[in-house]
Amino acid sequence: MSGNIVDEARAWTAVQKRDRSFDGQFVTGVLSTGIYCRPSCAARHPKRENVRFFARAEQAEAAGLRACLRCRPNDVARDEAAVKRVIDAIRSAETAPRLDELAALAGYSSSHLQRIFKRATGLSPAAYGRALRSERVKEALDGGATVTGAIYDAGYGSASRFYEEGKMGMKPGVWKNGGAGVTVHWSIIDTSLGAMMVAATDKGICCLSFNEDEAALRKRFPKADLQRGEAAFSELFAQVVKQVERPGRPHNIPLDVQGTAFQEAVWQELRKIPEGETRSYADIAAAIGKPKAVRAVGSANGANNVAVLIPCHRVVRSDGKMGGYAYGTEIKQKLLEKERG
Secondary structure (H helix, E strand, C coil), X not given: CECCECCHHHHHHHHHHCCHHHECCEEEEECCCCEEECCCCCCCCCCHHHEEEECCHHHHHHCCCEECCXXXXXXXXXXXXXHHHHHHHXXXXXXXXXXXXXXXXXXXXXXXXXXXXXXXXXXXXXXXXXXXXXXXXXXXXXXCCCHHHXXXXXXXXXXHHHHHHCXXXXXXXXXXXXXXXXXXXXXXXXXXXXXXXXXXXXXXXXXXXXXXXXXXXXXXXXXXXXXXCCHHHHHHHHHHHHHHHCCCCCCCCCECCCCCHHHHHHHHHHHHCCCCCCEEHHHHHHHCCCCCCHHHHHHHHHCCCXXXXXXXXXXXXXXXXXXXXXXXXXXXXXXXXXXXX
C-alpha cells in the first residue's frame, strides 16, 4: 500500500487483527460515526459496509471525518518524526546516547519511546545502536581499515567494549580475513529432512544448512580452522537436531551470527511468526516499519545462515505460494507441515 492507493482487502484484514504494523500506512474511516482510526484501534470493529480506507489522515478529514480520541491516529506522524530524530541522534553520536537522553529529544517518556521505536525498526534504541556500530566496524574492515581503528571509529570506547557487545564469538578480523584464527566445529547429521550440516564456534551455531558439505562451509569461512565436531559439541548439535525435527518449539540454542541493523530487524521479526503460520515478504517489511523494502527483506531472508533456528521458512509470497528457499521448497513445505503437526 502506497501513495493514495489502499489495498482494501489487506487493509480490512489488518483492521480485524488490529495489526500495529499497519499504523501509519492508512487510516480507517467509519462513516456511521464520522471518525477515522488507526488500523490497531481497540474500539469495537465497525461493519464493513460502514468503512472506507484512506491513505492519509488529511484525506479522511477532507471527507468530513474527525480523528478518533481513543487511538489518536494523528499521533502516528508525530511518532514517525520522533523515531527519525532518535535514529539521526544515534547515527551522529560519537558514543551511545542514554535512553533518557533520547527520550528527552523525542519528547516522550523512556518507556513510550522504547515502544514506538521497536515498533518502527524492530529493535530497541540500544540494540539499534549496537547493530549500527557493529555494521560500521564491518564496513571499515571491508574498506581496508585496521581492526583497532575500525573499532574506535565506530564509536566503541575500547576493544573490550566491542567484544562485550558483540553477539558472536568471531572477532572483527574474521570479517576481513575470512575466518582466520577461528575454529569452526562441524558435522553432517542425518535428519528426516535429509543431510543437515551444522557448524559452531565456541559461542554458538554459526551455520545450519541442508544438503551441503564441507566445501560449502569453506566458502563461508575460507580461512577458518574447520574441524569435525568433537564430543564437546555433541550435546549442542543434539539440541539442533531436536529443533529441526520439531521446529517451532522455544529454544535457547546459542547463535553466533550477526547482520546489518536491517537484517537483524528482519531476523527478529521472523522469530515472532508463530509456529505453523506464514507471513509474506510485504508483511515483514511492514512489520519492521519499512513497507517499501520488500526486496531488501527477501535479501535479508536469504542472508540467514542458520535455517530453522531463525525461521526464514515461514516467509512466503504475497499470493500464498511457497516462493524460494535456499534448500528447496520441498524442505520448506516439510518444515511448515512439521510445525502444523
